[in-house]
Amino acid sequence: MTTRTTLKLLGSTTLALITGLTPAMAQMTSIGPGEGELSIVAWAGYIERGETDKAFDWVTKFEAASGCKVSVKTANTSDEMVALMNEGGFDLVTASGDASLRLIAGGRVQEINKDLIPSWSTIDPRLQDAGWHMVDGKHYGVPYMWGPNVLMYNTEVFKEPPTSWNVVFEKMDLPDGKSNEGRVQAYDGPIHVADAAQYLMFHKPELGITSPYELNEDQYKAALDLLRVQRTLTSRYWHDAFIQIDDFKNEGVVASGSWPFQVNLLKADNQPIASTIPQEGATGWADTTMMHVDSKHPNCAYMWFEHQLSSNLQSDLSVWFGANPAVPAACTDGRGMQTAEGCTANGLDDFDKIKFWTTPVSNCSQGEGACVPYYRWVSDYIGVIGGR
Amino acid sequence: MTAAVEFRAVTRHFGNVRAVDGVDLTIEEGSFFAMLGPSGSGKTTCLRLISGFEKPNDGSIRIFGQDVGDVPPNRRNVNTVFQDYALFPHINVRDNVGYGLMVKGVDRRTRNDRAEEMLALVKLSGYGDRKPAQLSGGQRQRVALARALVNEPRVLLLDEPLGALDLKLREAMQDELKALQARLGITFIFVTHDQGEALSMADRLAVFNEGRIAQIGTPNDVYARPRTRFVADFVGSSNVLPPDVTRAFGGPAAWASLRPESLHVGVAEGATPTGTVTGLRYLGAGSRLTLDVAGAEVAALVPAGQPVPATGSTVGLRFDPASLHVMEGEG
């Protein structure tokens, strides 16, 4: 580390090593014996080994059967997942649609060979070739789970489920007669701009929004203006599921966009909490397990791909997280805890009402360079939260 | 007699400051030698050059004829009594005194015996178990002395050893040091800015000014026959006469010194020179007059019992011409 030249040299060598490996990395053609280890970047609650609740454990048996010891690094946002994968050292990531394309474009994940995954055919056909993990006809991941971003609310304030997202976007009096100022929350991630856009899509059709992830300058500006109104209503944004749980319990928060995960935990704690998908519909996430380009344990990774599609895992996972399995049979075959009613409650039938998270890019259906790209979402959303 | 310490053209400078500037010096073995001078005159640096804490930039230093340019302090058989004593705070008095023996590998029993002997020498028997912090200033000074003497050095260096003591203790210690030196017969070199101390204790003394030796000699030489105005001024309280005033006193046209106690005040008639009394201070053993003689200020002592002239009166001055000392040096 003596001179800048050395630094530069070392830096570029490292980069060359990483990028140089990408094309050379051939797709796997067969699965060998496990390497004994597997490290996964995952959302909180995605990879459970019975520590939180003994009934929910889909790691211990996998470890015993495959000999691959699983270690999990939890990430709180899609941005964090991309950063962790860019840094390297992990085998798998449970990436949402707003991260998966970035990972593919950045050359951080490798194409997978679905022939090595016997259960591939059991995946929901609507997910098999979804655009957030398939590029140029190549598959870059195995679908894991999907779900809506629900509106979580306090049942003591809302005797009837709110029918519109307006409770978190517009200044208004809630059913208990008090203003919603300081009593609602929003997600602390730039992808939340899409929620605003979806709301406008319903209430201001004159803007001509067709997809909340494809916004031209005018549509984008309208969404930001709406978010600026929301800033005046929101005391604090949430980015951590458990801090949101705390805030619903002792910070007086009564409504917020949320995940079924928090809803289930709060309900289990006997809190007066419920959730709904209002008339505007909802954004949602469809997560895909992707494999790092430099994965040191590819055999274990392929064993996990197969394992994650087993219907009893999918079933338990969907109960645990309050979401929908990538394998529809898990709702009905009775091998896990999930039931058909449960899947319906989690929005299995709402698939078409959900706009799945995907990374906004400038070349969109409105034309080349017509849409506002994601990096502007990032910096502008920081500005909105900062009151600008 | 061999020379205990010899300086040949020794120079030591710190940055642009010449702390010691071309000093030649010979200190006889067995003598009690004083280095006298105001602070910053280079005397302490000379001491540190002997002990080895400073190294000369130029010139050479010999101790008992051996060049010590390459010898670090721990191998010089020279010990120091530091100005602030520098006793080791964490060990007791006995171990402080025995330290020099310990680092030479002397066994504990012998070391303790020798330490007790040394403590007895400085009249501190029975204080061995105390920590330095539990001693008075005078006692610490004695411990420092005992600690320096335990190694039987051939030269003992004392850096303002009495500076921190009060007047009475200082006088007692002066006598003791003198007696100790006579008894042990080793060379003592001590640094002081107190001319009285230097005059009363030293066999020979060197007066330092701005890194050079202004004069070197016996106390009597230096006191009675200062070579320069600086020496005359610094040692005692001599009248320093400019050339024209020297002429008024009947001497040559040169700078001269004249001790106040050599001047006798009497009637103006027939006396050369005469002066006007401008001030008077009562000292107990006499009075000190300030006179204006040919435009210069001159001091004279009037012994007790003699009449004291009034301020403003004109008086005559009489003196033994031999006591008018014409100085060789200018500076």
Next chain:
Amino acid sequence: MSPAPAILPERGLADRLTALFWRHPRLLLAVLLTPPLLWLGVVYLGSLAALLLQSFYSIDEFSGVVKEEFTLKTYGELFRAQNMDIIIRTLLMSAVVTVGCAILAFPIAYYAARFARGKWKAIFYLGVMLPLWSSYLVKVYAWKLILAKEGIVTWAADGMGLVPVLDAVLSIPGIGGNSLSTSYIGTFLVFVYIWLPYMILPMQAALERVPTSMLEASADLGASRSQTFRTVIFPLAMPGIIAGSIFTFSLTMGDYIIPQIVGNSSRFIGLAVYQLQGTAGNTPLAAAFAVVPIVVMLVYLWVAKRKGAFDAL
């Protein structure tokens, strides 16, 4: 007495080395300084240089991969309005926290330095040190609970009938909010609490160096208490305050945990750096942000050095 030699013989390697170092004092200095300078000069400064280097790179906005080509684009981004907001917000908060700490610390430091003796001295020392060394994280979470809308402050205000006061405080525009835990006031309180010991200790050290006689001299010359404070105690405590403020200012500027837990989600530099680098992977912009505290602290240290505050650290 048998005459000993004037020069003692050399005994072994230790003596030879001692002589070597005595002849060449620079060599000893080099031996002493080389390991720490290698560590701090190469490892630490080298790392800072690596960081600065990154601030001249940029990021590919879509894939999030760092492009290692020299550009000033990232610094340009730093001057965007929302990023300037973060910088100004952070510097203001750091300044206010520093002043708050200084005001709260003074009576504690002054009492501990001047009046506490024996047992009380030990109690004050422990009283300051224990919070300093007890888990930072758990303390911050405890504050979240204290400040929550349904937390202890509200509970106590309710019990004492002070709810209107609390509401009035929370309705102050700009710094108020829905509850203390989601307002700038809350962020400020937690910062002040967490960094307070860092102000007390150097301040106490500086005040302990003020000789009692100096205060007596001032009183003797007819100064009133407040005059003594203004003209004697305060200037003498100043190096301690500056030393302490280095910590409070810098720690506030760099903290990324407190604003995540208490406050209204507005970013501070520390949090921005943490999120840009750690979660968004935008290392170049994070590095550019990091340059701000480095510059601020270098200026701060330069001023502190001139005021002689380093001795009080």
Next chain:
Amino acid sequence: MHSDRASLSLRASAIAGLLFLHLPILLIFLYAFTTEEKSYEFPPPGLTLQWFGVAWSREDIWPPLWLSLWVASISTILAMILGTLVSAAMAQTKFFGREQISLLILLPIALPGVITGMALRSAFSIMDIPFSTWTIILGHATFCIVIVYNNAVARFRRLSGGVMEASADLGANGFQTFRYVLLPNLGTALLAGGMLAFALSFDEVIVTTFTAGQQSTLPIWMLQELVRPRQRPVTNVVAIVVFIATFVPILIAYYLTRNGSDIAGSGK
């Protein structure tokens, strides 16, 4: 009357300040006994002793605890060596670059931890150094040096320079001076500095998150527990145990340094 007694208002504000410092700590104690598991509510719904047992039997506490102890020990030893060396050099002589070095030592603590952490992380990634226990130690030792240095340099300043010269004058070589004079006089200051450095390293989280990779130190474990609470009171139990465990070393450090003007342990 001016100097002996503090005015009532001064005494009251000093004591109020101390209480302010301790209120949240009382709360931490209280919530170690709450019956509520997943999040905090005030007042706690009930009290129980069970969390102490639960904490004891939680296996995931031990590896972070050992790692933290190990990291803090090694960092402290490194910091003590480096801090002593540099303070010895600074105490000895005036030399060119002295001021710059004192600034350099201070820098890791004067710059925000997030900067130090990020800088080290950048360097690791550029040099292709994988994260390990040693990367954590590297970060910790860097900011611990100043703690040891501050304590040692204050003691050097107080130790009259004469004693080292006196030792040499009496015939001791450099190693003897180090062993018989320097070390005994510096010892307590080094010990105090070392203990504070240890405590600092043990509680550090800001830098560690950047230099730790996959491993968890105790504070990182706590952070994970606090944001993802299962049995949240367990973190309070751990905090209490650490609090009580640090009480003794801090008290010892106080008695070791109390006679000097050097206030130990400022700086984090």
